[in-house]
Amino acid sequence: xxxxxxxxxxxxxxxxxxxxxxxxxxxxxxxxxxxxxxxxxxxxxxxxxxxxxxxxxxxxxxxxxxxxxxxxxxxxxxxxxxxxxxxxxxxxxxxxxxxxxxxxxxxxxxxxxxxxxxxxxxxxxxxxxxxxxxxxxxxxxxxxxxxxxxxxxxxxxxxxxxxxxxxxxxxxxxxxxxx
Amino acid sequence: xxxxxxxxxxxxxxxxxxxxxxxxxxxxxxxxxxxxxxxxxxxxxxxxxxxxxxxxxxxxxxxxxxxxxxxxxxxxxxxxxxxxxxxxxxxxxxxxxxxxxxxxxxxxxxxxxxxxxxxxxxxxxxxxxxxxxxxxxxxxxxxxxxxxxxxxxxxxxxxxxxxxxxxxxxxxxxxxxxxxxxxxxxxxxxxxxxxxxxxxxxxxxxxxxxxxxxxxxxxxxxxxxxxxxxxxxxxxxxxxxxxxxxxxxxxxxxxxxxxxxxxxxxxxxxxxxxxxxxxxxxxxxxxxxxxxxxxxxxxxxxxxxxxxxxxxxxxxxxxxxxxxxxxxxxxxxxxxxxxxxxxxxxxxxxxxxxxxxxxxxxxxxxxxxxxxxxxxxxxxxxxxxxxxxxxxxxxxxxxxxxxxxxxxxxxxxxxxxxxxxxxxxxxxxxxxxxxxxxxxxxxxxxxxxxxxxxxxxxxxxxxxxxxxxxxxxxxxxxxxxxxxxxxxxxxxxxxxxxxxxxxxxxxxxxxxxxxxxxxxxxxxxxxxxxxxxxxxxxxxxxxxxxxxxxxxxxxxxxxxxxxxxx
Ligand code: HEM
Ligand SMILES: [Cu+2]
Ligand SMILES: [Cu+2]
Numbered sequence: 001x002x003x004x005x006x007x008x009x010x011x012x013x014x015x016x017x018x019x020x021x022x023x024x025x026x027x028x029x030x031x032x033x034x035x036x037x038x039x040x041x042x043x044x045x046x047x048x049x050x051x052x053x054x055x056x057x058x059x060x061x062x063x064x065x066x067x068x069x070x071x072x073x074x075x076x077x078x079x080x081x082x083x084x085x086x087x088x089x090x091x092x093x094x095x096x097x098x099x100x101x102x103x104x105x106x107x108x109x110x111x112x113x114x115x116x117x118x119x120x121x122x123x124x125x126x127x128x129x130x131x132x133x134x135x136x137x138x139x140x141x142x143x144x145x146x147x148x149x150x151x152x153x154x155x156x157x158x159x160x161x162x163x164x165x166x167x168x169x170x171x172x173x174x175x176x177x178x179x
Numbered sequence: 180x181x182x183x184x185x186x187x188x189x190x191x192x193x194x195x196x197x198x199x200x201x202x203x204x205x206x207x208x209x210x211x212x213x214x215x216x217x218x219x220x221x222x223x224x225x226x227x228x229x230x231x232x233x234x235x236x237x238x239x240x241x242x243x244x245x246x247x248x249x250x251x252x253x254x255x256x257x258x259x260x261x262x263x264x265x266x267x268x269x270x271x272x273x274x275x276x277x278x279x280x281x282x283x284x285x286x287x288x289x290x291x292x293x294x295x296x297x298x299x300x301x302x303x304x305x306x307x308x309x310x311x312x313x314x315x316x317x318x319x320x321x322x323x324x325x326x327x328x329x330x331x332x333x334x335x336x337x338x339x340x341x342x343x344x345x346x347x348x349x350x351x352x353x354x355x356x357x358x359x360x361x362x363x364x365x366x367x368x369x370x371x372x373x374x375x376x377x378x379x380x381x382x383x384x385x386x387x388x389x390x391x392x393x394x395x396x397x398x399x400x401x402x403x404x405x406x407x408x409x410x411x412x413x414x415x416x417x418x419x420x421x422x423x424x425x426x427x428x429x430x431x432x433x434x435x436x437x438x439x440x441x442x443x444x445x446x447x448x449x450x451x452x453x454x455x456x457x458x459x460x461x462x463x464x465x466x467x468x469x470x471x472x473x474x475x476x477x478x479x480x481x482x483x484x485x486x487x488x489x490x491x492x493x494x495x496x497x498x499x500x501x502x503x504x505x506x507x508x509x510x511x512x513x514x515x516x517x518x519x520x521x522x523x524x525x526x527x528x529x530x531x532x533x534x535x536x537x538x539x540x541x542x543x544x545x546x547x548x549x550x551x552x553x554x555x556x557x558x559x560x561x562x563x564x565x566x567x568x569x570x571x572x573x574x575x576x577x578x579x580x581x582x583x584x585x586x587x588x589x590x591x592x593x594x595x596x597x598x599x600x601x602x603x604x605x606x607x608x609x610x611x612x613x614x615x616x617x618x619x620x621x622x623x624x625x626x627x628x629x630x631x632x633x634x635x636x637x638x639x640x641x642x643x644x645x646x647x648x649x650x651x652x653x654x655x656x657x658x659x660x661x662x663x664x665x666x667x668x669x670x671x672x673x674x675x676x677x678x679x680x681x682x683x684x685x686x687x688x689x690x691x692x693x694x695x696x697x698x699x700x701x702x703x704x705x706x707x708x709x710x711x712x713x714x715x716x717x718x719x720x721x722x723x724x725x726x727x728x729x730x731x732x733x734x735x736x737x738x739x740x741x742x743x744x745x
């Protein structure tokens with residue numbers, strides 16, 4: 001019984017029944033399949049998180065974002081500039097309490113190098129309703145290449161708790177068809 | 180010391196029970212239940228806040244309650260209870276005295292003081308940093324100090340467990356190897372030592388940082404080490420509750436492990452392969468390579484998953500084999516239909532087994548897949564997943580075994596047996612509901628730890644689909660159900676412990692009397708039966724496996740539909 005010492009003192013000599021053994025083998029193979037699925041997705045899948053990251057001082061990241069914004073601002077919304085950087089360019093997005101800066105307007109089916117970093121706390125980049133979720137950390141500049149394949153108005157919601165204003169940290173992201 | 184130890188003999192099991200161990204089990208279990216009551220109340224209040232039509236708490240209270248909820252249930256309730264399980268699995272099951280009752284009381288006091296200090300600090304309002312306390316969010320120093328004191332207490336308790344094993348071996352209080360349940364508890368305790376050490380490595384510097392003695396803690400490094408504690412401690416829970424599954428099956432049905440070897444191997448896999456699974460909390464983190472993520476989630480995790488998958492066969496298998504031996508041999512499922520569903524210890528364990536596997540296990544593996552994590556990280560899917568593991572899994576199991584501990588160890592009749600009969604169903608249904616509906620909301624993108632997903636206070640706003648709001652409402656309703664089930668448990672336990680009738684000195688009615696006088700079994704027999712015949716279990720496990728594979732690949736399909744990124 002499981003609450004008493006094994007009745008057979010040499011329990012390690014007991015055979016494992018074929019049913020149990022078969023299941024162990026199946027479960028093990030399934031583990032391998034899952035492992036290779038992840039590896040395989042790196043070669044054929046289109047959704048793999050970039051490994052490109054740099055250590056960065058928050059102020060210098062902010063400076064890069066400001067330089068980009070100065071160049072490409074097309075309008076503003078409630079005091080926050082909306083920028084429309086050219087396809088293929090480096091796009092900077094600052095996460096800080098409790099807003100995203102600036103607002104981005106991208107073209108459909110074009111790729112952009114998106115740089116993400118945070119100013120003081122960790123924040124969560126959650127693109128909705130697409131549902132892509134990436135952690136943003138202060139001191140780290142994460143560079144990913146994204147290709148919006150739908151047009152419309154999207155939301156970037158902060159999904160890492162960042163203080164009592166966390167629930168107000170949301171901003172639009174526009175994707176427009178090529179004009 | 181040995182000379183002064185007093186024992187009583189349990190009329191049901193014939194086990195010698197050290198009275199000091201008995202009091203310690205009582206104290207720890209009662210403390211656990213108190214924290215469950217407090218933490219559960221916080222849980223209900225946050226679930227009702229997240230239900231937009233009700234939106235119960237104001238914003239600062241919400242984040243404070245969320246912090247307290249995580250701490251009180253995940254840390255206090257579970258760890259106090261686990262300490263009780265450790266003392267049971269060592270002193271009681273091995274017929275032995277507890278190594279050092281006095282230090283065990285010191286451990287208990289440390290844990291109570293630490294838990295209280297952290298709770299008070301959180302309720303002062305300056306430490307709403309969530310139980311994960313990710314830097315650079317900063318809590319008041321006593322928040323970390325309380326956790327450190329609590330952890331030291333837990334470590335001392337583990338030391339007592341190890342000490343008791345040593346004494347039992349030296350004093351030859353049992354023959355041969357330790358029982359499987361004790362082996363499972365040993366697994367839990369070993370992982371606990373690793374966990375608590377990681378906790379020290381991260382919490383002590385963070386405490387010093389909050390006091391101003393250290394000026395920077397890297398946020399990614401913090402997460403890595405914090406989760407070496409935070410995740411591994413979940414494996415303590417799994418080991419402990421799987422051990423309890425075996426124990427309950429053995430005590431109620433006389434179940435024997437199908438194969439000692441396979442079941443013990445499964446526990447060993449937990450020790451060897453879980454530690455690096457902290458990696459799956461960092462899958463969408465900057466600054467960590469894909470190779471590292473894949474290696475550490477799968478080498479480490481899938482072999483630990485293998486451990487759980489072995490238990491997924493062997494636990495229902497031992498129950499089936501035992502039931503068949505008792506004569507419930509008709510067809511595929513008579514053993515299950517005629518199982519003691521009216522006994523809350525059994526129903527709780529079986530519900531927990533099924534829900535832990537189907538809801539918690541499958542969702543956990545999917546969530547922990549490197550790329551799939553992108554479409555789930557930090558959404559409500561995450562709490563949905565772990566409520567299936569720690570609530571329908573660990574918590575429900577611990578509740579179930581309480582109904583055995585009350586008469587067997589604490590010598591009290593359950594005060595309201597009818598209420599006890601219903602309790603696992605009410606709580607189980609509610610807990611399954613919160614798990615499923617939070618997962619549902621998460622699939623629709625709803626963030627976790629978020630006070631207001633209508634974004635009423637924000638200049639921009641974003642509109643989640645109406646289905647998401649329905650999920651949040653259903654989550655709120657399920658929370659009410661779960662809280663009701665929780666209350667039924669707490670009231671019954673507290674009433675029985677403090678006002679219950681003392682158990683009559685006669686054996687409890689169980690299917691097969693537990694006997695420690697080790698009847699010799701035929702060598703080469705497969706577990707409970709002479710030959711292994713478990714068609715029902717094979718069917719259940721097949722359904723489980725097919726669901727697992729389908730759900731896994733469905734999520735790859737969801738992933739393939741989101742914007743390309745690299
Ligand atoms: C009445 C029962 C319970 C209810 C209604 C409940 C409900 C909830 C809800 C709604 C959340 C918040 C999700 C969010 O906004 O992010 C939550 C978080 C959590 N719950 Fe529960 N819960 C219950 C019991 C438990 C138990 C028994 C445990 C552990 C054993 C547990 C562990 C946690 C943890 C660790 C969190 C995460 C806190 C955080 O994000 O910092 N819950 N719960
Ligand atoms: Cu934020
Ligand atoms: Cu936030």
